[in-house]
Amino acid sequence: MRQLPTLVRIAIAAACAATIAAPGASAQDTDRPATSFPYTPGLDVTSMDKNADPCVDFYQYACGGWIKNNPIPADQARWSVYDKLAQDNRRYLWGILEDLSKRQEGRNANEQKIGDYFGACMDEAAIERRGAEPLKAYFDEIDAVHGAHDLPRALAKLQLALADERLFFGFGSNQDYADSTRVIGFAVASGLGLPDRDAYLKTDARSKEIRAKYVVHVANTFQLLGETPAQAQQHASQVLAIETQLAKASLPTVEKRNPYKLFHKVDFKGLQALTPGFDWRVYLDALGAGGQDTFNVTEPAFFKALGKLWKTADPAMLRTYMRWHVARTMSPMLAKRFDAEHFDFYSKTLRGVEQQPPRWKRCVALVDRQLGEALGQEFVRRAFSPELKEKSLHMTRQIEDAMKRDIDELQWMSPQTKQKAQEKLAAVVNKIGYPDKWRDYAAYDVRPGDFTGNVERGNAFENRRQLAKIGKPLDRSEWQMTPPTVNAYFDPQMNDINFPAGVLQPPLFDPKMDDAPNYGNTGGTIGHELTHAFDDEGRQFDANGNLKDWWTKKDAKEFQQRAQCIVDQYAQYKVVDDIKINSKLTLGEDVADLGGLILGWMAWQTQMAGMPQQAAGPAALRDGLSPEQRFFVGYAQWACESDRPANARVHAMTDPHSPGRYRVNGLMVNMPQFQQAFQCKAGQPMVKEPQQRCRVW
Numbered sequence: 001m002r003q004l005p006t007l008v009r010i011a012i013a014a015a016c017a018a019t020i021a022a023p024g025a026s027a028q029d030t031d032r033p034a035t036s037f038p039y040t041p042g043l044d045v046t047s048m049d050k051n052a053d054p055c056v057d058f059y060q061y062a063c064g065g066w067i068k069n070n071p072i073p074a075d076q077a078r079w080s081v082y083d084k085l086a087q088d089n090r091r092y093l094w095g096i097l098e099d100l101s102k103r104q105e106g107r108n109a110n111e112q113k114i115g116d117y118f119g120a121c122m123d124e125a126a127i128e129r130r131g132a133e134p135l136k137a138y139f140d141e142i143d144a145v146h147g148a149h150d151l152p153r154a155l156a157k158l159q160l161a162l163a164d165e166r167l168f169f170g171f172g173s174n175q176d177y178a179d180s181t182r183v184i185g186f187a188v189a190s191g192l193g194l195p196d197r198d199a200y201l202k203t204d205a206r207s208k209e210i211r212a213k214y215v216v217h218v219a220n221t222f223q224l225l226g227e228t229p230a231q232a233q234q235h236a237s238q239v240l241a242i243e244t245q246l247a248k249a250s251l252p253t254v255e256k257r258n259p260y261k262l263f264h265k266v267d268f269k270g271l272q273a274l275t276p277g278f279d280w281r282v283y284l285d286a287l288g289a290g291g292q293d294t295f296n297v298t299e300p301a302f303f304k305a306l307g308k309l310w311k312t313a314d315p316a317m318l319r320t321y322m323r324w325h326v327a328r329t330m331s332p333m334l335a336k337r338f339d340a341e342h343f344d345f346y347s348k349t350l351r352g353v354e355q356q357p358p359r360w361k362r363c364v365a366l367v368d369r370q371l372g373e374a375l376g377q378e379f380v381r382r383a384f385s386p387e388l389k390e391k392s393l394h395m396t397r398q399i400e401d402a403m404k405r406d407i408d409e410l411q412w413m414s415p416q417t418k419q420k421a422q423e424k425l426a427a428v429v430n431k432i433g434y435p436d437k438w439r440d441y442a443a444y445d446v447r448p449g450d451f452t453g454n455v456e457r458g459n460a461f462e463n464r465r466q467l468a469k470i471g472k473p474l475d476r477s478e479w480q481m482t483p484p485t486v487n488a489y490f491d492p493q494m495n496d497i498n499f500p501a502g503v504l505q506p507p508l509f510d511p512k513m514d515d516a517p518n519y520g521n522t523g524g525t526i527g528h529e530l531t532h533a534f535d536d537e538g539r540q541f542d543a544n545g546n547l548k549d550w551w552t553k554k555d556a557k558e559f560q561q562r563a564q565c566i567v568d569q570y571a572q573y574k575v576v577d578d579i580k581i582n583s584k585l586t587l588g589e590d591v592a593d594l595g596g597l598i599l600g601w602m603a604w605q606t607q608m609a610g611m612p613q614q615a616a617g618p619a620a621l622r623d624g625l626s627p628e629q630r631f632f633v634g635y636a637q638w639a640c641e642s643d644r645p646a647n648a649r650v651h652a653m654t655d656p657h658s659p660g661r662y663r664v665n666g667l668m669v670n671m672p673q674f675q676q677a678f679q680c681k682a683g684q685p686m687v688k689e690p691q692q693r694c695r696v697w
């Protein structure tokens with residue numbers, strides 16, 4: 001993926017409140033719905049800094065103007081070309097939703113749902129009046145927990161309604177790694193309120209400070225729930241103690257990139273043996289997912305630790321921990337005092353955001369999350385024409401042809417492995433724009449004026465939908481991203497590449513532009529997703545999406561050597577302060593970035609061969625740039641961004657993507673075509689010695 005983690009997906013509705021607040025824009029000029037999409041060209045000269053030397057810092061040259069002209073809005077943790085486009089999409093959807101929320105008649109079933117959902121979400125007065133009351137039923141449930149034997153039923157109920165996989169653990173459905181045609185239950189390690197296990201274990205000053213502030217935040221939340229300061233303080237310390245125990249039992253994020261480390265198939269007895277005293281039969285029955293006998297436990301050591309905790313901890317401590325996580329999940333949906341306290345820690349302290357995004361942004365984002373394919377139909381109808389779909393598909397096929405040639409021409413791979421790689425490539429399914437079959441929301445009851453009820457029923461709807469897949473034939477037509485999403489992904493088990501309509505718009509994909517920037521930008525994105533099929537993680541899955549080694553030992557070693565070149569290169573880049581890129585974590589994305597740009601270049605060469613008038617000569621200059629230069633600037637301009645230092649620190653721990661600067665400059669140094677396009681000299685910063693260049697695919 002270009003922006004989201006690419007790790008083998010666990011199909012659990014992830015309701016991380018911190019991400020609800022994240023997308024959006026500045027409050028000043030954007031506080032009206034848009035009636036049309038603003039146009040930004042696919043190559044924008046005003047986004048460049050022509051005073052910068054492209055051979056010294058190409059990112060500054062291509063993005064310097066953008067960074068200067070687009071300061072991070074006060075309500076954002078970071079700001080990028082992708083974020084800005086996502087905000088434009090939302091601002092447009094806002095108008096549609098506002099209209100549907102006011103109309104009572106002439107709405108079809110989906111329009112009623114998205115309209116009423118949005119209307120209830122926007123009704124802050126009603127939300128304020130309810131105060132903390134939506135928590136009551138959950139807290140009653142928790143109060144009835146007197147030991148491990150009471151946990152299964154309570155946890156199942158809470159997880160269904162809250163979609164909160166951070167309540168001790170997550171349970172959902174996913175394709176079996178060994179047999180991608182089967183969907184089985186997955187029990188997933190989780191349970192933490194901070195963004196990563198390292199946040200509990202690191203001993204540097206900043207990490208200690210964040211932990212101290214986290215405890216204050218938990219205590220503040222308990223006080224809002226009516227506890228005395230002393231009680232709240234004690235309870236917050238207990239939460240940190242439990243979570244630290246769970247963090248110690250969790251795999252480091254880097255290790256989760258290895259699918260074998262997350263693949264531990266057990267039968268029912270095996271599952272039960274991990275946590276004696278916690279009755280999985282009761283839990284699964286309460287989820288409505290009983291009767292299964294095959295599970296994947298992603299991290300058995302974590303579940304063993306969890307079983308021990310449940311057995312030995314004072315039940316009052318377990319209740320405290322559960323109350324905290326319920327309050328954490330629900331706070332953004334509650335009265336202002338809860339919402340503000342939640343924002344203060346998760347957005348302000350943790351990520352440096354200055355102010356809460358306006359209500360409409362958060363409500364559009366929530367509709368997109370809970371009713372994304374109903375909202376997506378409105379978006380596609382207005383923003384994604386059949387011609388655009390055809391054009392995108394054409395480019396995708398060209399990129400795939402380029403990959404086919406690329407594999408054929410590889411010097412380091414044996415014919416035997418090449419054949420398997422070609423089989424895998426030929427089996428990749430292209431999904432462009434939106435699903436062929438829209439999701440049916442009939443079973444999701446959305447009521448006017450009942451915001452938290454709508455959220456809970458939406459969570460339960462999605463969880464049941466996921467759990468109902470277990471044991472059924474796999475639906476290959478399903479999407480994991482909604483159509484307005486400005487992002488893309490590769491799914492190793494489906495073996496498909498997915499490009500939502502939202503990412504196939506200007507300035508990323510611009511039919512009005514010449515080919516060069518489009519092949520650099522969107523061509524690079526398509527190539528990026530396709531290369532994920534062959535990155536350090538994706539390459540471990542075969543043409544059928546099964547976790548199965550199809551490499552000869554020698555070829556695997558050759559791959560690893562080339563990947564190591566990337567690891568070593570990116571390990572030298574700084575994220576923020578003295579924190580360097582954790583290049584083992586970003587390896588898959590870095591490999592996909594480089595492969596994507598090379599494939600985009602190859603596909604563009606093919607395209608140009610068919611259109612000689614675009615190819616060369618002084619007439620080919622536009623904005624003073626040659627087609628080759630426009631290809632590279634077009635590529636770079638998807639990645640222009642600014643990040644707040646606090647947010648960058650979180651990303652350094654959790655984000656498998658390198659910062660935008662290195663997603664640009666880190667590639668240019670490896671591309672001889674770049675050196676030639678800008679006539680850079682040997683020894684300049686954007687030029688590596690030929691024998692030092694990295695290339696995997």
Ligand SMILES: [Zn+2]
Nearest residue numbers: 001002589592
């Ligand atoms: Zn990616």
